[in-house]
Amino acid sequence: MNDQVVGLILKEADYRENSVILTVLTKEFGKLSIVVRGVRKLTSKNRAATIPYTRSELSIDYREGRTIFHLKSAVCLEFYRFLHEDLSAGCAIAVLAELIDAFTLDESDIRFAEICFDLFEETCRLLNERHPADLVLAVAVAELMKTQGIGPDVDECVHCGKKSVRAISAKEGGFLCQECAVKLGVPFRETAELRQFRLINKASLRHMNLLEERIEDAREDLSVLIEMIRSHAGLRVRSYRLLAALDPAGEVQKE
Ligand SMILES: [Zn+2]
Structure with missing residues (x-):
């Protein structure tokens, strides 16, 4: 049999000589491992379609019951070029890929894989369109956390529910009232900071244009x-460390 499946490449790992194992998220089959033979050779036709964070037809x-497959051929559907050119965008998608990889078990929950597929695809698209x-x-991570x-x-x-x-x-998992914050030694925040954090957690990626008008810097919320x-x-x-080390302009901060 020959199955065509649209997949989002979450990561790649070296495998034997010149080969890689891709971790691929699909709607039909959940998360798969796919071996791409000879992809490190200069002559490989499959290189562009198997780079992490691309959407490709594989x-x-x-075969049911198996989770590792060999790639026959691949066609790149969307390369999301900016993710490969811009350090901030590239680091951001690496964080989401790492989280989705950690939260999805192979083939266990197709419905959850579908949700993750849509979330990852939408995040790739927005980052590629150069949204902050x-x-x-932050919004993608908040959405993923809600599903979990x-x-x-x-x-x-x-x-206390106040x-x-x-x-x-x-550590406590959300907002604290004045008394509880004092008791636990957690510093107070400005009202605007609390509002922004709430907004990010209530919103979805669909609201990106509106969010962008109101929020200048979401690094603290993300952290x-x-x-x-x-x-x-x-x-x-692990991939968050590099993103956290970037300054707002996307340059690596010097110690
Ligand atoms: Zn309280």
């Missing part, structure tokens, strides 16, 4: 979300 022999990388990623039931509580104090809030705690994932899902998001 030809494989799909920190904001796009680990999103922050931004409606009330996570401890509606009037003064602080954000990644709280990444810290929450670390403390609640036990995930160290």
Whole structure:
């Protein structure tokens, strides 16, 4: 059999001489590992279609119960050029790819794979259209956390349920009221900061144009979300380190 499947390439790893194993997200089959033979050779026809963060049509022999396949051929549908040219955009998509890879188990949950596919594709598109990388990623991460039931509580104090809030705690998992913040030694935030964090967690990527008008810098919000994932899902998001080291202009900060 010869199955054509549209896949988003999440990552690649070296495999034997001149070959790689791709981790690919598909709607039909969930997450797959696909070996691409000889792709490191200069003559490889499949190179452009198998680079991470591209959307490609892949030809494989799909068999149920297996999770690793050999690529027969590939056609690049969307290369998302800006992700490969711009450091901030490239780092941002690497973070989302790492998170989705960690949250999806091979073939276990097709519905969740579908949600992740749409989220990843939309994020690639927005970053490629040069929307601010920190904001796009913060909203995408918040959406992903919601699907996992680990999103922050931004409606009330996570401890006592009081509606009037003064602080954000990644460790506690959301907003804190004045008393709880004092008790836990968490510093107060400006009202505008609390509003912005709530907005990012309530919005979706569809609202990007509106969000962009209101939010100048989402790096702090993103860092709280990444810290929450670390403390609640036990995930160290390795690719986030490089993004966090970039200054607003996308240059690597000097120590
Ligand atoms: Zn409280």
